[in-house]
Amino acid sequence: MYKFSLKFDDKNHSLSAEKGLPIDILSELLKDLYKAIDLDKEANCTLSNIRGNCYALDFNSLEETHLERFKIVHKNLQDVPLNILEGDEKKYGITLKKVLGDDYYVVAYDENNNEVASIKEFKSSKEIKYYYTYQTIYGYLSELGGKSINSKTKHIKVDGYPFNIYIDKDLDLLLKPHYRTDKLSMKIKLKRFFEKGNVVSATMDGFKVVHGKTLMGTLKDEGFIDLNIFKEVTSIDGLIDSLYGGN
Structure with a gap:
């Protein structure tokens, strides 16, 4: 509650x-x-x-x-x-x-x-530089990660959405199983310049799965896959990393 x-x-x-x-x-x-x-x-x-x-x-x-x-x-x-x-x-x-x-x-x-x-x-003059708005977007994750493995700043890209969306470490872990497989509904907080409304940055506040895709469906979409890449796989994360090259 x-x-x-x-x-x-x-x-x-x-x-x-x-x-x-x-x-x-x-x-x-x-x-x-x-x-x-x-x-x-x-x-x-x-x-x-x-x-x-x-x-x-x-x-x-x-x-x-x-x-x-x-x-x-x-x-x-x-x-x-x-x-x-x-x-x-x-x-x-x-x-x-x-x-x-x-x-x-x-x-x-x-x-x-x-x-x-x-x-x-209520303010009547332009005394601030930034303000915030919320937006709900729908789509598939086309990128998940950071500039390096140890990067403290993580981001995602959503297919068709123009901005990087920054996420915290908890969301990074929660989103991994849905990378490129599930359509998500995502709550996005947008930081905007006051005068023109241009977006400065986008941050994810949460998400829900709209619908998922089965593993067999994912494998069919990928086409030919060398099964040797699964020899050392012992977890779901490892399977996803093997399928998509790691993030």
Whole structure:
């Protein structure tokens, strides 16, 4: 279960669970927040609690994507002028701005109760150099590795996708069995230049297998294979390395 929260307050700390946002305003805010964080569409996310000494909304979700989008959306709203944002993210920002008015501020917290963003006023000038967006892509891994065997920076290439996608060591291990064999759905975080929106770098946040291919299907696609290359193979990783030359 993934948890995150929004805490509304004012300078006099006058808000509480009993004295909070009107239900009509809250319903509009929650609807637009859900649209902004739900990339997969129709995945369950619940309002699990409303707490006091401020007006704190606690959320639960089974989807890690909801947590990651929640963090990105509020970080962007803190750092990026509203007119630069697009789609559901911008619509949620407009609603949030209306809710806050001149009196309130909101702080977003992650699953460990660490502050993600604090929003009182929305930026109107170009004060930042970079911002981040999320994207879901589908495809097959056509490259997996780094510049050297000991490289600390690993990346993948996806067939037909224009950018290297950087991964951590855990994802490197998890992706190896799917190299060139399985179609994947991948969550990508894009770092962009503020002024023109150009992509600076791409990082993978997670993936799911859309559908896989059997070993026999893979061997058929490869055509003739010298079976002598399998003499010393003792693991699945070794089999994959033997088939594709190692990475």
